[in-house]
Amino acid sequence: MTSLLTHPAASSVPSTHLRRSWAVPAIALAAALVWLPNLARPLSSDEGGFLLVASQWSPGTSLYGDYWVDRPPLLIGIFQLADLGGGLLALRIIGLLAVVASVLLAARIGRLAAPGVRRAPVLVAATAAVFMTTPLFGASEVDGELLAVPFVLASVLCTLQALQRPNRWWWAGAGVAAMAAVLVKQSMADGFVLAAVVVVWLSTHRRGRDAVDAIAYVGLGAVVCLGVVLVWAATHGTGPIGLWQAVITFRAQAAAVISGEANSATPGRALTLSTSFLASGAIVIVLLGLLPGLSRRAGGPDVRLLAAAVLGWEVVGIAFGGSYWLHYLLGLVPGLVLAASVVAGSSAARVRWAAASLVYATTAAVVATVGLVVHDTDVPSDVAVARYLADHKAAGDSGVVGFGNPAILEAAGLGSPYPQLWSLPVRVLDPGLAEFTHVIGGPDAPTWAVVNGASLATWGVDTSRAQAVFDREYHLDDVIGDYRVYHLR
Known part of the structure; x- marks a missing residue:
């Protein structure tokens, strides 16, 4: 089983090579090129709605100005930036930047999770690139999941960095990024799940002081981030009570309505979502990362455990999302990144299987993207x-x-x-x-x-x-x- 090394020298061995490597920037560029056709696609329902809400967000008659939506304020704030930048094109450019940032963050996570393994950043970056761009994950539109993934990955990166080079401010950064992800998409609490698992590991391995630092500074970062965003939202007329009702209470009410009254379209979308996940090739990365038989290294927590915890939370989030839209699958990207990090540090045979699955996934993503481009020639x-x-x-x-x-x-x-x-x-x-x-x-x-x-x-x-x-x-x-x-x- 793969685990984190805490020896500084081990993590710095490949640094010179990686700084000079062209592979990770090339993967980020390729991801941007694959996602580029989305710049010209028509607005999706969510994109148009969030832009409409953001364009008039100021004190009004409802939660967000004169409109109501069950989403956190940081998401509407990002759409506000897009509206100020001109609307659709600016929004899609923000989405493109989110894809590129996710690839670069994933590469760094691979380096930290599998220190000393030169192939790790490349394999993990490629995993993020494929699944952040495939239409099979609903990545062709800019929605909460796409925009939250970079924040989740930043939180994961800060947590891994804090484990290898203990520093309270890395823990604080993990808290800020984790809370920012939740304030974009409320179900994407992956960063907090990962931090909780790490705290338990620290507590059970006689590192109580580190565990206390993690709890205190992750909490501090999260509270500061939450406080700043709530104050900023309040200046726009959006209060914390209304947000709680929209982001938390409403979701429970919606789940009851969907389970009791939804028509056949909802289970049909659930089937489509499951089929799309299987067709994407992501299941191979999950199985390779979580199956037993991997070599064990001395040091920090088992990365396989971290990947399993994050993926487990992500599956729960998708299941309780209720409506089963394809873009829910983007919430799996952080877990896939951690699973790919496990594979990168394992046997060469598993790496070859992972590489083959990514080649297939890339092909499927390109074919699906071409299909969207052809479909867009007809006016919906x-x-x-x-x-x-x-x-x-x-x-x-x-x-x-x-x-x-x-x-x-x-x-x-x-x-x-x-x-x-x-x-x-x-x-x-x-x-x-x-x-x-x-x-x-x-x-x-x-x-x-x-x-x-x-x-x-x-x-x-x-x-x-x-x-x-x-x-x-x-x-x-x-x-x-x-x-x-x-x-x-």
Whole structure:
């Protein structure tokens, strides 16, 4: 079993070679090139919605300005930067930087987790590059998981560095980065899980003082990061109580709604997610990293144990995510990085198997990317709807989508008087559509309404009263694919 070495000389043996190596920068560049076609892809529902929320985030009538979303504030802050930079292209460039940063951080983790093994940074960087870019992991859109991975990897790096060269500030850095990841995507607490496992190991190996330092300074870093972000969010009108309800309480309520009322689409997505994971080739890295029979080195905690703990948490996060979108799989990247670090320090045969699996995974990623590019030559219905609205809107117009896909509104340049932009919050917070009915029947009713299908009906929602008001207030303007575009009478 592979474990961390704590002897400084051991970890510095290959440093000169690695500094001169071209392999890791080349892998980072290759990852950027593979991800590059995403710069021109249309907005996804989440990307458009988060940009719409971020563009008006200031004190308003709901959690984030006049909109509500069950996401932490640092994510909305990143989208705010993208909005200030011009929107879609700036957002995709931020995503590209997240991919490159993840590859470089993974290389450093490989060096620390398998010290003295020259192939480790290359193998681990390649693992991050493949799975941060493959469409089979939903990596073609900039979502919370993609943006949180670099923070998780930074936390892992700080923890490993603190183990090899004990320093309280490395522990503090691990806490800051771990909390930042959670403030981007609340389920990605991998850095805290890793730190907890390390603290237990330190406590059981008569390193109580180091364990106390780890607890104190990881906690300090996390609290400082949390405090700064909460104060910053409060200046935008977003308070801690509202955030707790959105980020924690809502998720439990949503899980109950999904388990009790979801239609066949949800288990269908779960099957697609599982199939995509198997098709990606990631399972080979997991098995090679966690199977017994690896050589053991004296020193720090077994990296296989760390990888198993992180992967275990990530699987739990995916399972409890509920909706099973493909981009959930990006949450596995930190665990895969640690598993690849284990493989890098093991036998040559296992390294060859890992290299072969990465060649396959790269091929699958490239094929899937080409498929997306070809698919994007056809104009999707939601993009066509957004273009129609942009061409026909007047100054002061607003819109609503029943229910979900706020990218239509963002791309059309329309705001919404209804605070729920996604379908799941509607099902949890407004299942009887009382608020929706009040909005469409009131003085600030949206000028345009887009409905996917022949009516407002969808699972988990009672549309009986809302449909009658909707039919009275709106007339059909056009039909585009499965979408019906309505205008206020």
